[in-house]
Amino acid sequence: MDATARLMARRGVKGASVRAIAREAGVTEGAVYRHFASKEVLYAAAYVRVIREMAEVKKAIASQQIPIERRLREWVRASFEFFDRHPDAFTFVLLTPHDLPEPQREVGRLNSNTFIEMVKDAQQGGTLKPMRPELVLSHFSGVLLNVPRLINEGTLEGPALRYTDEVVEAVWDMLRPRP
Amino acid sequence: MDATARLMARRGVKGASVRAIAREAGVTEGAVYRHFASKEVLYAAAYVRVIREMAEVKKAIASQQIPIERRLREWVRASFEFFDRHPDAFTFVLLTPHDLPEPQREVGRLNSNTFIEMVKDAQQGGTLKPMRPELVLSHFSGVLLNVPRLINEGTLEGPALRYTDEVVEAVWDMLRPRP
Amino acid sequence: MDATARLMARRGVKGASVRAIAREAGVTEGAVYRHFASKEVLYAAAYVRVIREMAEVKKAIASQQIPIERRLREWVRASFEFFDRHPDAFTFVLLTPHDLPEPQREVGRLNSNTFIEMVKDAQQGGTLKPMRPELVLSHFSGVLLNVPRLINEGTLEGPALRYTDEVVEAVWDMLRPRP
Amino acid sequence: MDATARLMARRGVKGASVRAIAREAGVTEGAVYRHFASKEVLYAAAYVRVIREMAEVKKAIASQQIPIERRLREWVRASFEFFDRHPDAFTFVLLTPHDLPEPQREVGRLNSNTFIEMVKDAQQGGTLKPMRPELVLSHFSGVLLNVPRLINEGTLEGPALRYTDEVVEAVWDMLRPRP
């Protein structure tokens, strides 16, 4: 699954052949098929595993009893940390276009849902600007994900963590309640 | 080239076979190869054509003699309008991962460069918050592009133009000079 | 037809595409098909034209009223001269494997037949060693053609004409009547 | 590799498609590509294998401690025997025009080099007529190879071995030292 994430991050889902994945993992193609029924299944398994790992952290952050501003900061920090530690896994699940069947798409929405719940709560408490939660998500994830994206592209220099403050400040400017 | 943009937007660059592109265009594979030496060349031609069209509009906007805030708004509006009118072309060039040789990558940077020049000017005039221009670009394009992205995903409802105000407000919150 | 001989000599019959032949001739593919019904027909026409031109010279040589030894020398000289002047045409008809239908194969045997008649005559006159005429042809053409062949290969340096004496001497050693 | 030699001998290098080779070998195209990276590689492998086999025999002959005349005879005999036993392999490597990259061309020169060394030695010992070794090779191989060539063409009747004496006599006439 690591090899899958790595290669699919670099060459795209279609561009990563089973043969290449197997070689990357140091086994033969046949061995891959003993553990995964098809490329599709392997792809889904690799995807879900990373998403799940991320989701746990995110859920913990969302449920912390600290001001929304600090939870947003934690969210950004944790995301960048993950990217710096596992750039391929991060790129694979969050920066690669996916074409998955519904069960896995549902899993892919875990983080978004957690985020939206957190936002709704904060908005009700008046600690966040009123704005359609989907739009909040859109703006937040747009700013957040663009940093790894531009690092991958070579436009920005890593590690991502160094941009935490600037990113948090930017999103907070967008989201904080108006005086 | 239209068919190419359409299919590559939907299935990715590798996922769009020449056969499928030809069928989409209503011709045979052989006919495609009369006009383009290879899939690579066809891909690059389709890409460059859309980028060039976008770049013209963007350049015109950047050089308008109006406050930066209004130019940013125009930029967003023009982008969303383009997406609403040519969702496939937009998705193809801006939301699809590309693996192009340097000459085309250079073309792909046209819009970014225009944007960065515009930002630098405004920052010198004090009408924009001081911030690394690459980061301004990152935040701006992050928020901007995420709207079409989420519309494609089904998370947000189109047309994109309806989000112009909210997007402009958000990016202005991030970028306006501090009092 | 010139372009055909040239390209088929260099790339083989299958390796010379109609498109390449047309370009070499400075016309388009369509134009080729106005004059020749098919590649097969073009191929045969180019082949026959060169063979016929060679056959005329050879027939004249064979019927000269001079000693067989001198006629053999003329045959060699004329062949090498033709090769030096039209290496592609020579290579095309004599050094390229052919897969032609019977009518053209018949034409291709013109020179062999002329040669064999000449040999039979000389043998009857006792001016040539008795030996199966087909074998005489085999030995003679083997030595003769190998010079252009090795020149093409780069093993021998041209022009071919410079080898006339040595080749004539060699074939005469093989063919002259024993004392 | 056998199937490759067979088909390339009959239809030429370009005329033998991978599909046809695979069918001839009783496997599918994919299977061919498991063992050979490309048609080019398969072609080279088939070529080198036959050349190597021939070269061994030739080297053994060249180094025998018998008069040059007898070594030439052995060379002819061994060649014809090989042709009679493996007409396709022989035709493929020696009677088919090749377009190979340098490493394989080098291998293809093995026999020529062996022959030329043998000739030089004999000339120094005075047991062979003084003549440029390349020309000796040209004449010798011209006469030698033309027998299989004409047999393939249908002009001469096989087996080739039956022509051994006549061929040896002919080449000896050309090459023996003058009294």
Place this chain on the structure above:
DNA sequence: TATGAATGAGGATTCATTCAT
């Protein structure tokens, strides 16, 4: 469990040929 050979469908590309202009 793992291997590596094999398969058959599909990928990009070339080719001989046709045809409207």
Place this chain on the structure above:
DNA sequence: GATGAATGAATCCTCATTCAT
């Protein structure tokens, strides 16, 4: 007569998948 676009079959090659060992 010539052009250049179009076609459909065939080319070389890759891929996901299967299976005997």
